[in-house]
Amino acid sequence: MPKEEINNLALRRALFYPAAEIYSNAPGGFWEFADAGEKIRRKIVDLWRKELVEKEGFIEISGAQILPEDVFKASGHIASFSDPVVQCKKCSSLHRADSLLSEKTKEVVPESLATTELDRMIKAHGIECPKCKGKDFAEVKKFNMMMKVDIGATGNQVSYLRPETCQSIFLDFKRIYRTMANSLPLGIAQAGSSFRNEIAPRNTLLRQREFGQMEIEIFFNPHRINEIENFSEIENFKLNLFLLKEKGVKKISCKEAAEKKIVSGKLVAYFLARAQQFYSKLNIPDEKMRFRQLAKDERAFYASETWDFEVETDLGWIELMACNYRTDHDLKGHGKQSKQDMVVTDNNEKVLPHVFELSAGIDRAFYVALDLAFKKEKRGPEERIFLNLPARISPYLAGIFPLVKKDGLLEKAMEIFRQLNSFDFDVLFEEKASIGKRYAKIDEIGVPFAITIDYDSLKDNSVTLRERNSMQQKRVKIDSLPEILWHLKTGKKSFEQA
Amino acid sequence: MPKEEINNLALRRALFYPAAEIYSNAPGGFWEFADAGEKIRRKIVDLWRKELVEKEGFIEISGAQILPEDVFKASGHIASFSDPVVQCKKCSSLHRADSLLSEKTKEVVPESLATTELDRMIKAHGIECPKCKGKDFAEVKKFNMMMKVDIGATGNQVSYLRPETCQSIFLDFKRIYRTMANSLPLGIAQAGSSFRNEIAPRNTLLRQREFGQMEIEIFFNPHRINEIENFSEIENFKLNLFLLKEKGVKKISCKEAAEKKIVSGKLVAYFLARAQQFYSKLNIPDEKMRFRQLAKDERAFYASETWDFEVETDLGWIELMACNYRTDHDLKGHGKQSKQDMVVTDNNEKVLPHVFELSAGIDRAFYVALDLAFKKEKRGPEERIFLNLPARISPYLAGIFPLVKKDGLLEKAMEIFRQLNSFDFDVLFEEKASIGKRYAKIDEIGVPFAITIDYDSLKDNSVTLRERNSMQQKRVKIDSLPEILWHLKTGKKSFEQA
Numbered sequence: 001m002p003k004e005e006i007n008n009l010a011l012r013r014a015l016f017y018p019a020a021e022i023y024s025n026a027p028g029g030f031w032e033f034a035d036a037g038e039k040i041r042r043k044i045v046d047l048w049r050k051e052l053v054e055k056e057g058f059i060e061i062s063g064a065q066i067l068p069e070d071v072f073k074a075s076g077h078i079a080s081f082s083d084p085v086v087q088c089k090k091c092s093s094l095h096r097a098d099s100l101l102s103e104k105t106k107e108v109v110p111e112s113l114a115t116t117e118l119d120r121m122i123k124a125h126g127i128e129c130p131k132c133k134g135k136d137f138a139e140v141k142k143f144n145m146m147m148k149v150d151i152g153a154t155g156n157q158v159s160y161l162r163p164e165t166c167q168s169i170f171l172d173f174k175r176i177y178r179t180m181a182n183s184l185p186l187g188i189a190q191a192g193s194s195f196r197n198e199i200a201p202r203n204t205l206l207r208q209r210e211f212g213q214m215e216i217e218i219f220f221n222p223h224r225i226n227e228i229e230n231f232s233e234i235e236n237f238k239l240n241l242f243l244l245k246e247k248g249v250k251k252i253s254c255k256e257a258a259e260k261k262i263v264s265g266k267l268v269a270y271f272l273a274r275a276q277q278f279y280s281k282l283n284i285p286d287e288k289m290r291f292r293q294l295a296k297d298e299r300a301f302y303a304s305e306t307w308d309f310e311v312e313t314d315l316g317w318i319e320l321m322a323c324n325y326r327t328d329h330d331l332k333g334h335g336k337q338s339k340q341d342m343v344v345t346d347n348n349e350k351v352l353p354h355v356f357e358l359s360a361g362i363d364r365a366f367y368v369a370l371d372l373a374f375k376k377e378k379r380g381p382e383e384r385i386f387l388n389l390p391a392r393i394s395p396y397l398a399g400i401f402p403l404v405k406k407d408g409l410l411e412k413a414m415e416i417f418r419q420l421n422s423f424d425f426d427v428l429f430e431e432k433a434s435i436g437k438r439y440a441k442i443d444e445i446g447v448p449f450a451i452t453i454d455y456d457s458l459k460d461n462s463v464t465l466r467e468r469n470s471m472q473q474k475r476v477k478i479d480s481l482p483e484i485l486w487h488l489k490t491g492k493k494s495f496e497q498a
Numbered sequence: 499m500p501k502e503e504i505n506n507l508a509l510r511r512a513l514f515y516p517a518a519e520i521y522s523n524a525p526g527g528f529w530e531f532a533d534a535g536e537k538i539r540r541k542i543v544d545l546w547r548k549e550l551v552e553k554e555g556f557i558e559i560s561g562a563q564i565l566p567e568d569v570f571k572a573s574g575h576i577a578s579f580s581d582p583v584v585q586c587k588k589c590s591s592l593h594r595a596d597s598l599l600s601e602k603t604k605e606v607v608p609e610s611l612a613t614t615e616l617d618r619m620i621k622a623h624g625i626e627c628p629k630c631k632g633k634d635f636a637e638v639k640k641f642n643m644m645m646k647v648d649i650g651a652t653g654n655q656v657s658y659l660r661p662e663t664c665q666s667i668f669l670d671f672k673r674i675y676r677t678m679a680n681s682l683p684l685g686i687a688q689a690g691s692s693f694r695n696e697i698a699p700r701n702t703l704l705r706q707r708e709f710g711q712m713e714i715e716i717f718f719n720p721h722r723i724n725e726i727e728n729f730s731e732i733e734n735f736k737l738n739l740f741l742l743k744e745k746g747v748k749k750i751s752c753k754e755a756a757e758k759k760i761v762s763g764k765l766v767a768y769f770l771a772r773a774q775q776f777y778s779k780l781n782i783p784d785e786k787m788r789f790r791q792l793a794k795d796e797r798a799f800y801a802s803e804t805w806d807f808e809v810e811t812d813l814g815w816i817e818l819m820a821c822n823y824r825t826d827h828d829l830k831g832h833g834k835q836s837k838q839d840m841v842v843t844d845n846n847e848k849v850l851p852h853v854f855e856l857s858a859g860i861d862r863a864f865y866v867a868l869d870l871a872f873k874k875e876k877r878g879p880e881e882r883i884f885l886n887l888p889a890r891i892s893p894y895l896a897g898i899f900p901l902v903k904k905d906g907l908l909e910k911a912m913e914i915f916r917q918l919n920s921f922d923f924d925v926l927f928e929e930k931a932s933i934g935k936r937y938a939k940i941d942e943i944g945v946p947f948a949i950t951i952d953y954d955s956l957k958d959n960s961v962t963l964r965e966r967n968s969m970q971q972k973r974v975k976i977d978s979l980p981e982i983l984w985h986l987k988t989g990k991k992s993f994e995q996a
Contacts, residue, residue, distance in 0.1 A: 011677075012677065013677060013678075014670075014673055014674055014677045014678060017670075017673060019561060019562035019565065019666065019669070020562070020565055020566055020568075020569055020666075020669050021669070021673070022669055022672065022832060022836040022838045023566055023568050023569065023669075023835075023836050024836075025566065025568065025655075026565075026566045026568075027566060027649045027650060027655040027657065029649075030562035030564060030565075031562065032559055032560070032561040032562060032666060032669075032670055033559065033560045033561075034557060034558070034559040034560075034670065034673075034674055034678075035557045035558065035559075035674075035678060038558050038559055038560045039558075041560065042560075050919070050922075054919065054924070055916075055919060057927055059532060059533045060532070060533065060536050060537070061530055061531060061532040061533070061536055062530070062531045062532075062536045062539065062540075063517060063530040063531075064517035064518070064528035064529065064530060064708055065563075065691060065708060066528060066645075066693070066707070066708055067517065067518055067524075067528075068518055068521055068523065068524045068525060070518075070521050070523065070524075071518055071521065085651055094651045094652070143651055147564075147647050147648075147649070148647070148648070149645050149646070149647060149659070150645075150646070151525045151527075151645070151695060151707065152525060152695070152697075153583055153592045153641055153695075153697045154592070157523075157525040159525065161647070161659075168517065168518075168530060171517070171518050171519070171520055171521075171530075172512075172515075172530055172532065174520065175512055175515060175519070175532075176512055176532055176533075179509075179510065179511060179512045180511075180512060180532075180533060193563060195564070197649060197650070197651075199650075199651045209564070209649065210562050210563060210564055334520065337521075338520040338521050338522075340520045418553075421548070421552065421553060422988065423988055423990075424548075424987070424988055426552070429555060486984070489922070490920060490921055490922055492921075
């Protein structure tokens with residue numbers, strides 16, 4: 001779906017919009033989410049928590065967003081977390097060298113290339129400054145993307161906003177292992193914001209300076225990468241793998257992927273499967289999803305194996321999750337820098353755990369969910385827009401609408417709203433505007449059901465239940481609403497069965 | 499309950515612990531929350547959302563944590579958000595002047611006092627440096643507590659980490675009013691982190707450098723402060739008011755408080771009542787809560803009226819929520835600085851809305867909830883610790899325990915875990931350690947129920963349901979578990995009735 005349609009809908013319903021937008025000089029790359037936008041985004045995190053964290057018996061943390069400099073010395077971010085930047089000598093504007101090159105050559109230009117190689121390519125391809133068309137550039141420089149914050153009254157405790165949520169997980173590993181696990185594998189998860197001083201934030205939510213991540217780090221014994229509980233549950237599940245030397249996606253079972261060493265081991269195959277299953281629940285069609293294998297020079301500096309989970313949209317293939325085999329890179333780094341012993345005992349063996357990571361973007365999943373859910377349909381002379389969001393991530397489960405505000409209908413509707421609210425359902429009460437406009441509003445923000453209270457409701461204690469996609473309506477008893485909604489919410493029954 | 503007990507429990511169960519604790523030089527004032535700690539903290543926010551945001555039909559946002567300098571010029575934080583700092587001339591250590599004085603005099607020393615007055619008081623009271631006992635101090639200086647972040651490749655877009663979550667709400671007001679409300683009063687809420695470069699972070703979660711806030715800004719027409727829907731619902735509700743010139747708390751009805759102008763109007767009384775009701779749901783006893791009226795020199799620079807909601811603990815009275823009448827301070831400031839018109843039409847009247855704010859601390863509510871829930875009881879020769887947390891904020895609703903791991907009990911228990919998980923219950927599966935140790939663990943983290951699967955379960959399809967506080971047990975059918983748990987969770991039935 002064209003991005004203009006999403007952006008229009010986003011602004012019209014305040015799903016998302018630029019931060020500090022009333023200030024014309026506010027820096028780009030910061031966004032706000034309101035009401036339905038905030039709720040959909042939050043529910044994607046809830047679904048992730050349920051499907052990928054709680055079902056696996058993993059432990060979730062919520063850590064500080066500011067961490068001391070030593071952490072990023074140890075992690076390698078001080079040395080290696082940088083973009084290649086080039087300045088136009090004529091107009092002084094700054095650009096990412098790799099972006100300029102890939103726009104010109106239409107090929108992936110790894111950001112990890114040496115600056116001298118980038119200098120050479122800029123000359124060879126006759127790159128022009130996008131601003132002034134000049135062709136004279138200064139030498140490419142590495143620009144560290146972390147945001148610095150000085151802590152303490154004298155500002156002497158140099159710290160950084162975290163560029164990824166996972167670093168707290170590595171820092172907390174020992175305490176959590178000791179107090180809660182005492183065995184491997186151990187999964188620790190965190191959802192929250194990360195911060196990168198992008199030179200060119202763009203595509204609204206797809207490249208921001210502050211963005212949401214939901215990351216899971218699975219600590220395991222590298223000698224036991226093929227010993228994973230529940231592997232039998234997914235061994236025949238087909239992964240959509242886009243291998244390095246192939247031209248398209250191959251559907252390969254987890255068993256085959258592990259046995260043929262297409263992935264490093266059963267543990268990796270298992271979690272790729274679980275990730276693919278999770279994204280299916282966001283209604284991403286199977287033919288639009290793939291795990292792309294990354295070549296060495298495309299991978300992050302800490303990864304020995306990377307599978308990028310990507311989804312096809314109007315904007316091309318968008319990466320939603322990087323699945324990285326980080327080896328013992330982080331625990332080793334922190335162990336050395338902090339002089340702490342990170343070795344644990346697993347199965348009577350002293351081992352420095354390895355880490356397999358599922359690093360997902362919250363805002364990207366949110367954006368893609370909107371993109372795929374957006375539907376426009378002709379209804380006679382009129383057009384209807386609705387978001388076909390699954391109930392699990394819809395902002396509200398149902399709208400509660402009194403047909404009119406008088407004759408006791410408002411009070412009756414409020415009574416129903418409060419009862420459903422007390423049963424923990426997300427319900428939206430709306431009494432303003434015509435009933436048609438109220439339906440149109442909840443269609444546009446993806447609410448799957450509407451409950452309308454009319455004059456008959458006062459007589460027969462029943463209401464009209466409307467389903468968003470089909471616009472079908474049925475009459476149901478008010479007393480049965482909690483149970484019906486519970487079944488609809490948890491998917492135990494369909495609208496037809498309700 | 500002594501704070502050592504909480505801190506021990508917190509470290510033992512990883513409820514909370516210092517950020518980057520493996521680095522001995524990590525700055526103080528940053529904390530991590532894991533597993534049960536993370537969940538209890540998140541559920542307090544969920545309860546706030548349900549009780550104070552959704553029930554009122556308010557709109558929630560999630561905004562950028564970094565905002566440009568102009569925002570804080572407009573809000574007054576650049577000019578006024580500072581602490582008085584004094585340096586010992588002998589040992590060079592820095593201290594908060596107001597804290598040194600209030601520790602010595604045992605009286606509240608407003609941080610807003612002029613620096614010259616603080617200089618005079620330091621001499622008059624013969625204040626000693628807490629570090630070196632020196633008595634020679636440099637002049638008191640104002641130290642701005644905001645954390646600066648430079649954005650952009652040349653770092654020229656000076657920005658700050660927000661010192662309060664509400665500023666995004668003021669920035670977003672116009673878009674939300676236009677797209678979603680078009681009438682006053684309008685409530686907008688946000689929960690998230692705020693950042694203050696405290697000189698002396700202390701008392702674990704009570705004074706941090708990064709801390710959680712849940713704030714609600716209610717925009718209203720100042721001429722209609724006494725027109726509030728649903729006032730009749732709380733008019734006889736008694737507020738615990740600790741008035742400026744009184745020695746103790748008076749229980750005053752909302753009606754009386756509004757009519758006698760003890761508060762600025764019915765709107766203020768209504769939301770004080772709703773706040774007090776919310777904190778009751780965290781099990782805070784009525785006799786331990788009060789709204790303390792703040793004198794002019796104690797109030798924040800933007801407030802014309804402030805009621806601090808405080809709770810009595812072992813550490814004294816702790817402020818959980820500041821209820822501030824911010825007038826049109828913020829909208830006026832942003833309108834002027836951004837050159838945008840913030841006036842809206844309410845009831846055919848052009849008006850610059852006033853704001854009444856409920857500004858609550860997440861971590862403080864979490865800490866106080868633990869403090870009040872902590873119970874230690876003698877059971878024969880042994881001692882039992884449990885957290886008497888209400889089900890709404892307990893980390894899990896129930897633990898699912900197979901009595902042993904063999905003979906099919908593990909599988910049966912896993913089946914029950916998955917079924918309850920699919921019904922959206924927060925359940926904890928635990929198969930390790932003795933059943934006694936597993937009960938002890940969930941008691942300590944405040945899980946209200948345990949479901950134990952034993953050999954009889956395989957025969958009669960029933961399990962043992964145990965209640966935390968009474969340790970009573972009853973036998974229930976596996977099939978009826980979803981309904982029983984639903985009633986227990988939403989408070990529709992008690993354990994006895996279940």
